[in-house]
Amino acid sequence: MTPPDETSPNRTEVVEQQDAASAAAPQATVGAPEVPTRPGEDARAGGHTISVDDLDAYYGEVHAIKGVSIDYAANDVTAMIGPSGCGKSTVLRCLNRMHEEITGAYATGTVKLDDTDIYGSSIDVVAVRRSIGMVFQKPNPFPTMSVADNVSAGLRLAGVKGKHKDEVVEKSLRDAGLWEEVKDRLSEPGVGLSGGQQQRLCIARTIAIQPDIILMDEPCSALDPIATLKIEELIHELKRQYTIIIVTHNMQQAARVADRTAFFWLGELIELGPTEKIFTKPDNQRTEDYVSGKFG
Amino acid sequence: MPETRHAFHEELENLEKQALGALDMIVATLERALEALMHQDVELAQIVISDDDRIDGRYLEVHQGILTLLATQAPVATDLRTVAALLHVIKHVERMGDQCVNIAKLIPITGHEPPVDEEMLATVVRMGELAISEVRQAKQAFELRDVGLAQDLVRQDEEINKLNREVFRMGVRAGGSDEDRLEWVLTIVMVARALERVGDNAVDIGEQVAFVVTGLFREFSDASHPLPS
Numbered sequence: 243m244t245p246p247d248e249t250s251p252n253r254t255e256v257v258e259q260q261d262a263a264s265a266a267a268p269q270a271t272v273g274a275p276e277v278p279t280r281p282g283e284d285a286r287a288g289g290h291t292i293s294v295d296d297l298d299a300y301y302g303e304v305h306a307i308k309g310v311s312i313d314y315a316a317n318d319v320t321a322m323i324g325p326s327g328c329g330k331s332t333v334l335r336c337l338n339r340m341h342e343e344i345t346g347a348y349a350t351g352t353v354k355l356d357d358t359d360i361y362g363s364s365i366d367v368v369a370v371r372r373s374i375g376m377v378f379q380k381p382n383p384f385p386t387m388s389v390a391d392n393v394s395a396g397l398r399l400a401g402v403k404g405k406h407k408d409e410v411v412e413k414s415l416r417d418a419g420l421w422e423e424v425k426d427r428l429s430e431p432g433v434g435l436s437g438g439q440q441q442r443l444c445i446a447r448t449i450a451i452q453p454d455i456i457l458m459d460e461p462c463s464a465l466d467p468i469a470t471l472k473i474e475e476l477i478h479e480l481k482r483q484y485t486i487i488i489v490t491h492n493m494q495q496a497a498r499v500a501d502r503t504a505f506f507w508l509g510e511l512i513e514l515g516p517t518e519k520i521f522t523k524p525d526n527q528r529t530e531d532y533v534s535g536k537f538g
Numbered sequence: 539m540p541e542t543r544h545a546f547h548e549e550l551e552n553l554e555k556q557a558l559g560a561l562d563m564i565v566a567t568l569e570r571a572l573e574a575l576m577h578q579d580v581e582l583a584q585i586v587i588s589d590d591d592r593i594d595g596r597y598l599e600v601h602q603g604i605l606t607l608l609a610t611q612a613p614v615a616t617d618l619r620t621v622a623a624l625l626h627v628i629k630h631v632e633r634m635g636d637q638c639v640n641i642a643k644l645i646p647i648t649g650h651e652p653p654v655d656e657e658m659l660a661t662v663v664r665m666g667e668l669a670i671s672e673v674r675q676a677k678q679a680f681e682l683r684d685v686g687l688a689q690d691l692v693r694q695d696e697e698i699n700k701l702n703r704e705v706f707r708m709g710v711r712a713g714g715s716d717e718d719r720l721e722w723v724l725t726i727v728m729v730a731r732a733l734e735r736v737g738d739n740a741v742d743i744g745e746q747v748a749f750v751v752t753g754l755f756r757e758f759s760d761a762s763h764p765l766p767s
Contacts, residue, residue: 494612521614523753534615535543 289316290356290454290485292337292374297351299332299341306332307349308509314455319477319486321500321517323493325532328506330489334457337487338374339367355454372396375453379460381440383432383447389415389424392432392443396451410450417483418446419476438469445476449484456480458488462495474499493533497521505529546611550620553603554680557624560596560631561677561743565670567593567638568736572666574645575729576659578652586642593635600628619753623746627680630739634673637732637739644725652722658708662726665701665733668694672740679747688744692758698737705730 292314299307307329314320322330335341336349339360353360360370383392393411394402402410411428415421420442424435432443441461448456458477462470477486477499490496496503497517504514505526513526524530531537567586574582604625607613613621672694679688709723741758749755 493614497614522618524615530615534613534617535546 289318289483291316291354292455292485292487293352293354294333294337295352295354297333297336297349297353299329299336299349300347301344302346306509307336310351310506310509310511312504312511312514314485314487315502316485317481317483318501319481319488319499320514321496321503322487322489322506323491323496323503323532324506324512325537326491329509330504330506331459332509333506334376334459334487334489337455337457338371338376340371340376372400372451373453374455374457375448375451376457376459377441377445377448377461380464381437381444383435383440383443385431385433387432388429389432389435389443390428393446393450396447400451411446414446414450415443417449417480418442419472419479420446436469438465438472441465441469441473442476445473445480449480453484456484456486458486460489460491463491470495493521505532507532543611546607546613547617549603549607549611550613550617553600553607554620554624556596556603557600557628557631558677558680560593560600560628561673563593563596564631564634564638564673564736567635568666568670568673571638571641572663572670574642575666576663578645578648578650580646580650583642583645587639590635590639594632597628597632597635600624604628616750619750623680623750626746627743630742634736634739637736640732641729644728648718648722648725652725653716653719654722655708655712655726658705658712658723658726661701661705661708662730662733665698665705665730665737668698668701669733669736669740672698672737676740676743676747679744680750683747683751685748685751688747689758691741691744695737695741695759698734702730702734 294310294312294314297307297310298305310329310333312333322333324330332341337353337360341347341349349361355370355373359365360374384395387395390408390411393414394407397407397410412421412425415424420439423439424443427434432440435443441464445456445461462473465473474495477488480486481501488496488499500517502514503517503520505512505520505524505528507528513520513524513529515525519525520529521533524533567589570582570589571586573579574586604621607621672691675687675691675694678684679691706727709727712719712723714720745755745758748758
């Protein structure tokens, strides 16, 4: 990755400070007034951006992503579409440094959260993943934990306890559109919920720690149509507070939920534009051919 | 890469053939209406009126096909524009069919041997020929996705409009006080108006061709804000 910027008032310092603050103040609560400033807290009202510049990603010798540059606008939902193997999930995983967890995988280029290069050498990777949360294809609640504990799992790591924790659990479940369905079952196992409820539980867990960005990797592919629509409604609600980037194979879902859509093919970003334009008059013939099903 | 929505594209192609095929029905109906007009053939005029049910039936078929396609296939990009354009095309076809009916209904009004003004009749027949030519050209432009050909419809339509005004002036001059004569003249003025509308419908179809190709809808000519001649 690019070397860390030594001179800019960068996120590295903020992340390091935040971690120190968390350790020193275990009573701190997320969402309460006494919470110390989190990375990018000041920008929350205006949302956060991710800028990707000249990203290349590899799996060993396989060059999976080729020179992708893309700006994800604040409080926008950006959908990434393309045929299987086109690299959209790899790009997503590069955005919170999950890609490098695969043996032999690495990336080059720049990924900035607001002004901070998240691949800077002094960046805390765990803090990056806390700021850039991820919802996965298959709902993955912690199997041994209750509904409430699933939501508060991330909070405990941040040292949030007691009443404030309960408040955050409720707020997160409300924001995830799940509170009314589970408020009487908070102590029951999270895996006892339906698939759609489990996925919203995972979203609640993600937003409980107030990330700046939410990444979603085909979050509805394992859900029935009603559960899918609930998640899509939730995405509309969440974008008021968060910048959301979603990978989907379902083009109609991209059309329904995304403000902007990016089409990837063979590891390259072919076209990025307003969703309406991508699905009515895309500029690139390959985009046209893909969205209209002429190949895939 | 293999095409993944072959059945859908086949369905869309068939729908387009059905919609554009309806323009052939309009050409045939216009030819009959003109022949009925030239020969004061009341029976042929009646056939034109009856045959409008076929055009209306085609309209319903295509309309239903479009609704089904939208509901089941969620077309996008060029496909979506094509579907939207076909909805307009078939509506214009239905309107053109109605104009043919309007013409056919006027023919019996003047009786079997009306006092014909040959020059006026020839002018309105010329209008009919131009209208037929426009309809054919609109179909061809859609099939070929040829924006130039579509825009050329405006040129032809201006000729029809000019003749329409001429028919009106002829009517004013030729009317006189003879009631039968006046009735025939007014009938021809109304026929001219119907043909002028058919030309407008053809131009509207041309505008849909441009929309399918470019993604932008623009009126070729602005009737409410005409350029000074």
